[in-house]
Structure formats: structure tokens, C-alpha cells
Amino acid sequence: MSEAHGHYARNGGVLVTGAAGFIGRSLIAELARGNVNSEIIALDLREVPEQERLANVIYLAGDIRDPALKDIFQQHRPQTIVHLASVVAVGGDPQLDWEIDVLGTKNVLQCCVETAVEHLIVTSSGAAYGYYADNPVPLHEDDPLRGNADFPYARNKREVEEMLTEWHDLHPHLEQTVFRPCTVLGPTTSNQITAMFERPVVVGLSGTSTPFSLIADSDVVAALVQAVRDPRPGTYNLSGDGVLSLREIAALNQKFYVAIPAGPLKFLLWLLKFLRVTKLGPAAVKFVQYRPVLANDKLKSEFGFAPRYNAREVFERYRDGRPENAT
Numbered sequence: 001m002s003e004a005h006g007h008y009a010r011n012g013g014v015l016v017t018g019a020a021g022f023i024g025r026s027l028i029a030e031l032a033r034g035n036v037n038s039e040i041i042a043l044d045l046r047e048v049p050e051q052e053r054l055a056n057v058i059y060l061a062g063d064i065r066d067p068a069l070k071d072i073f074q075q076h077r078p079q080t081i082v083h084l085a086s087v088v089a090v091g092g093d094p095q096l097d098w099e100i101d102v103l104g105t106k107n108v109l110q111c112c113v114e115t116a117v118e119h120l121i122v123t124s125s126g127a128a129y130g131y132y133a134d135n136p137v138p139l140h141e142d143d144p145l146r147g148n149a150d151f152p153y154a155r156n157k158r159e160v161e162e163m164l165t166e167w168h169d170l171h172p173h174l175e176q177t178v179f180r181p182c183t184v185l186g187p188t189t190s191n192q193i194t195a196m197f198e199r200p201v202v203v204g205l206s207g208t209s210t211p212f213s214l215i216a217d218s219d220v221v222a223a224l225v226q227a228v229r230d231p232r233p234g235t236y237n238l239s240g241d242g243v244l245s246l247r248e249i250a251a252l253n254q255k256f257y258v259a260i261p262a263g264p265l266k267f268l269l270w271l272l273k274f275l276r277v278t279k280l281g282p283a284a285v286k287f288v289q290y291r292p293v294l295a296n297d298k299l300k301s302e303f304g305f306a307p308r309y310n311a312r313e314v315f316e317r318y319r320d321g322r323p324e325n326a327t
Contacts, residue, residue: 012078012079012080012118013038013039013040013041013076013077013078013080014038014039014040014078014082015041015043015076015078015080015082016031016041016082016084017044017064017082017083017084017108018085018086019042019043019048019059019084020042020045020048021044021085022088022188022189023184023217023220023221024084027224027225028040028054029054030221030222030225031225031228035056039078040057041058041076041078042057042058043062043072043085044060044061044062045061045062045064045085046061047059047061058076060072064100064104064105064108065100065103065107066107069107069108069111070114072111073114073115074115077115078117079117080117080120080228080231081112081117081119081120081121082121082224083120083122083123084123085100085104086100086104087100087153087156088191094152097152097153098159101160102159105122105160105164106163108120109163109164109174113171113174117174118173118175119174119175119176119231119233120174120176120177121179121224121227121228122160122176122177122178123179123181124160124161124180124181125153126139126182126237126292127147127154127292128154128157128158128160129143129145129146129147129180130145130146130151130158131148131154131286131287131290131292132148133290135290137211138293138295139292140237140295140297140298141180141234141237145158147159148286150283151284151287161235164176175231175233176233177227177231177232177233178234178235178236179220179224179227179236179238180238180294181220181238182213182215182237182239182240183212183215184214184215184216184217185214185314185315186317186318186321187317187318187320187321187322189217189318192280194318196288197250197253197255198253198255199255200255200256201256201257202246202249202253202255202256202257202258203258203259204247204250204257204258204259204260204288205262205265205285205288206259207262209245209246209247210246210288210289210291211243211245211293212249213239213243213291213292214240214314214315215239215307215314216240216307216308216309216314216317218308218309219240219308220238222308223236223299223307226303226304227303230304232302232304236299236302236303236305237294237295237296237298237299238294238296238307239296239307240310240311240313241296241310242310242311243293243311244311249315252312252315252319253315253319265288266285269281269284270282
């Protein structure tokens with residue numbers, strides 16, 4: 001790591017997009033803790049209520065797609081950008097999701113280059129590898145990104161990473177750290193994936209164990225903080241050790257588990273989408289059928305970060321922290 005890296009890691013301003021989100025709030029709190037030298041800018045589409053704001057953080061409301069984003073960069077001149085703003089939910093408005101993920105990231109890149117930002121940290125997703133029967137197990141960072149064309153979330157993540165690579169080749173002075181997290185779980189996580197875990201009967205697919213790579217939200221935040229303070233540019237899978245099958249998850253959660261063939265599940269999703277009960281169509285079956293399993297060797301050896309929790313511990317921490325289980 002060069003002297004310049006060490007300098008801006010300690011003293012340069014940090015701007016976080018998506019700062020009011022699930023990971024963003026915790027990241028801002030960690031960066032602000034004990035900070036005296038660096039300007040910390042929390043940017044989100046949503047206004048953060050006054051009572052939730054930290055004293056030594058600048059809170060701004062803005063859209064990453066807006067050309068006015070450049071004005072914010074020019075005014076504050078952050079040297080590090082942590083780009084968290086993205087679409088997390090699956091099955092939304094495909095065009096809007098693409099504009100936020102892809103065009104939003106392009107605007108962030110443009111602002112970085114035009115205002116001489118030194119380091120861009122981006123959270124991508126293991127979904128960028130795509131959901132395929134022939135995916136290597138586990139997937140390593142140099143395996144091809146094949147985010148499925150018919151699965152907007154995975155396709156957008158692939159497109160974002162392809163764009164990051166292009167911009168890196170054109171603007172090598174803007175160093176990039178790209179994380180590909182697997183399924184992120186914390187005590188307060190509530191999303192489409194946790195909904196699978198919490199149904200009275202957990203529905204899996206026959207012919208696959210549906211292995212889940214898991215990472216604790218606190219480990220994601222710790223890796224991001226380390227990337228800000230001790231930059232080691234590169235691309236890293238972000239995953240705890242081991243995996244949990246959907247059957248094991250059901251057992252740990254004291255739920256019934258039923259495995260059904262892919263065909264009936266596709267028909268069920270088609271019917272539910274037709275009835276407007278869900279936004280997920282038959283193509284979403286691959287989301288359960290071909291889970292990407294992520295290797296974390298490079299994260300440990302090159303980035304120098306070992307997640308605190310393995311897959312089982314991540315799930316137990318999530319389970320035990322849910323309101324109905326908390327003591």
C-alpha cells in the first residue's frame with residue numbers, strides 16, 4: 001500500500017451512497033466512531049430524521065442518477081466513495097431497477113473521474129455470477145460473470161461489473177475495490193430471502209440441496225470499514241465459511257421442509273404472478289435451484305479479512321435476534 005493510500009485512508013473525506021439503508025446506517029456509525037480527521041458524507045435518496053443523525057456526519061439527500069450529484073462531489077471533494085446505493089429487492093420495476101443500478105453507478109463513476117476521487121468501493125453481488133447448473137462450486141473471483149439475462153437483478157449486477165472493468169481500464173488512477181456479497185443476514189434482516197425461511201413450511205426443490213452462502217451484516221460492515229481505512233483494491237467474494245442447505249435452515253428454524261420438483265413450482269409461480277400475488281415469475285425458480293456458492297480464499301489471503309461468523313453462526317445470529325426470539 002502506497003503512502004498516498006495510507007494518507008487518504010486516514011484523512012481523506014468519505015462519501016457513502018445508500019447511507020440510510022440496511023448496511024449504510026451501520027457503516028456510517030462505524031466510520032464516525034472516533035473519527036476526527038475525515039469528513040463523512042452520508043448520501044441517500046431518503047432524508048434521515050434529525051433525531052437519527054450523528055453529530056460529526058454530513059447528511060445529504062440526493063439521487064445517484066441526478067446530474068447534480070457532481071455538484072456534491074465538487075463541493076466536498078471526497079477521496080473515497082463507498083457506493084452502496086442499489087436495488088436490493090427482486091421482482092420490482094425492471095426499467096427503474098436498471099436505471100438505479102446501472103445508470104446510477106455510471107453517474108457515480110463519471111463524478112469520481114471528474115472530481116479526482118482516488119478510491120471507489122462498490123458492493124456488487126454474488127448474483128453477478130448468475131444462477132446456472134454448471135456454475136463451479138465454489139465460485140472464485142476469476143470465474144466468468146454470467147448474470148442471467150432473464151433475471152434482472154443478476155443481469156444488472158453483471159452489467160455494473162462489466163462497466164466497472166471498462167472504466168478501470170480507461171481510468172486506472174481511480175482505484176476500485178469491488179465486493180461480491182452472498183446472502184447477507186443480520187438480526188433485523190427482513191426481505192424476500194428471509195421470507196423463504198420464515199414460512200410455516202419451507203419449500204425447496206427436489207434434486208438440489210439449495211446451498212446458501214451466508215455473511216453477517218456486521219462482517220459486511222467490517223470489510224467495508226477495512227477497505228476505507230486500509231485500501232487493497234481488487235475484487236473479492238464476501239462470504240463466511242461453509243454453506244447451509246435450505247433443509248438445514250428449516251431445521252435450525254424449527255420449520256417443516258418440503259421439496260417439490262421444479263416444474264410444479266414454476267407453474268405455481270406463474271399462477272401467483274398471474275393472480276398478482278407475487279411479482280416473481282417462473283424464471284425465479286433458478287434463484288432456488290442454482291444458488292451460487294462463493295469461495296472466500298482471496299478475501300482472506302489478499303484483502304486480509306476473515307469473517308467472524310461461519311454460515312451456521314450467521315443464521316443462528318439472525319434467528320436468535322428476531323423479535324419473537326429475542327430475550
